[in-house]
Amino acid sequence: MKKSSENQPSKTPKINLFWFRRDLRLEDNAGLYNALKSDNTVLPIFIFDKNILDKLPKTDARVTFIYQTIVNLKNQLNKLGSDLLVEYGVPEEIWKKLVEKFDIETVYTNHDYEPYAKKRDSEIAKVLKNNGIDFKTFKDQVIFEKDEVVKSDGKPYTVFTPYFKIWQQKLNDFYIKEYPTKKYFKKFAETSPSSTPFLKDMGFEESKQLFPSANFEEKLASYEKRRDYPADDATSRIGLHLRFGTVSIRNALATAIEKKANKWISELAWRDFYMMILWHFPQTQNKAFKPAYDNIEWRNNEKEFKAWCNGETGYPLVDAGMKQLNESGFMHNRVRMVVASFLCKHLLIDWRWGETYFAEKLLDYEMASNVGGWQWACGSGNDAAPYFRVFNPELQLKKFDPKMEYVFKWAPEYKLAILPVPIVEHTFARDRVLKAFKKALA
Missing domain, CATH: 3.40.50.620 (HUPs)
Incomplete structure (x- = not known):
């Protein structure tokens, strides 16, 4: 005692x-x-x-x-x-x-x-x-946590749509009301300033990286229409600030409600959803939510993984996304889905390899959302895309970066007459992964 x-x-x-x-x-x-x-x-x-x-x-x-x-x-x-x-x-x-x-x-x-x-x-x-x-x-750090939004039997939702429906029904002013801390600042203990360890004392170098602004309001108006086009600066880039709490989630949601940014609100709910999933199913940090997916025989070719990491796959949208990540610590969300699907399905490399790489590189890395997103792309997660859904990187490029503005910015080698050779042919890769997944899930 x-x-x-x-x-x-x-x-x-x-x-x-x-x-x-x-x-x-x-x-x-x-x-x-x-x-x-x-x-x-x-x-x-x-x-x-x-x-x-x-x-x-x-x-x-x-x-x-x-x-x-x-x-x-x-x-x-x-x-x-x-x-x-x-x-x-x-x-x-x-x-x-x-x-x-x-x-x-x-x-x-x-x-x-x-x-x-x-x-x-x-x-x-x-x-x-x-x-x-x-x-x-x-x-x-969330609006609803743990078991605040659950089924009538008390079990957690594992599909987002019904979860979001209850999330919306339960939401009221109480959950987004600001905590008026300023009124009580006089309660901070009076004391003299103390010393602070320097970055070098902890073995770190000071980064020259530019960090995104915490001002996200101006992005809300065009978010729903333009969020999928990586060449546009149409996403809020607020992930880093939500991750470390430099922006209040309640303030963010209240602002979005005021601006009627419904699609952006649903993204905040997805964040709550994945936090809830990780709380109830902590094993999903490194195991498939659907256990059968841990039976997949991954190829895990290290040379191909390195090519993916470096943005040298021969697929413009994949390469641009990886180079944006490596240079800026950020990757556009639509592109994240494409590069994740490419690693798991075109190259048959374990989603955990990609999740670990993103964990090292992403400024806005949050375990719950990152694991959830990777398992979604692989097909192994809750509410995931079916295993036979394989993104075609070329079709994704034509649809979301038709003028190749995003690609030329981050992977300018695609401006040259001699283009990089694709690391694998799409139809061949699709057939291969479908056979491998079907065998594992049989």
Whole structure:
């Protein structure tokens, strides 16, 4: 049990801590609001998690984005006479030190639904409980979570259309109402600024990557009509900001409702849907939602995989998409479907290879949506495209980039007279994958 504060004179007066994770903003933050409404003053903390960072390339641009956001948050809090305590290490070890340093009554944070995060939070909760400290978490990064939208028998939906119908029926002002954190900023603990570890201290290089703006409103008007055309700048590019919580999901949805951007709203619901699926079926992180698909005999040709990664398949739309990803950390959503289908079905390479590559490269990577999207393309996921649906990259090019504006921007080699030779012929690849899938699913 936690020692009494009388035996620890070095400790500060009793406080509450708020732990920032995927919610990197002061405004409209559910967990932070609840912390600030509590009886004690609140000291915010952020942990650069070695368990996560040690698996990332040292040039990972997302770490730079997080770092810049953390510095900005720290500056905002310093102006309020408070501070953001920034730590680097293994969370469980850091919390053991924080318990010794501060007289903590309650730790507040927001839910995280990914398998590693659930395990981490369970371990931290034990550390805190053993020291007489409450651990309270709140819903913040989705509109509906876990079992808030389920069938009448309490089981989760595994098909999006009926899920979305109930999602829409249940939606009301309560779920998009802003948490008025600003009213309680006076509850932040008064303290002097502390030092922050530098990127180089954690083994990372500062990225020169340009990050998309958090301003998405202007894109909503044309989104439904133009979202499938990769040459158009018609998508919101808000994924990165939703991933790290620099934009409130409630504010995003409220704005879309006001603008009557119905198709964009459905994309937010898809995000909720995949978060819910990952929560109920955590095994889908690396196993097929439909177990029979784990029987597929993948070719997994490493040379062909490298060609796909480098955008050297001989298919213009696939190559342009991969080069856009490699250069910018982003890929247009329509193209994501085409390149994913190409890897799984034209090359018969395990969807997990592609999912892992996207996880490394995408600035807006979210496990739930990425796994869901890859399993959809493969046919192995819930509500997935049937296995015999094989995107024809040439037809997709003619339909969605007929003037090859997108292709010429990202894969200018297609302007030349001598074009790259396709790595595999479409009809041959389609026949091959249908036989392989049919055999596995028999």
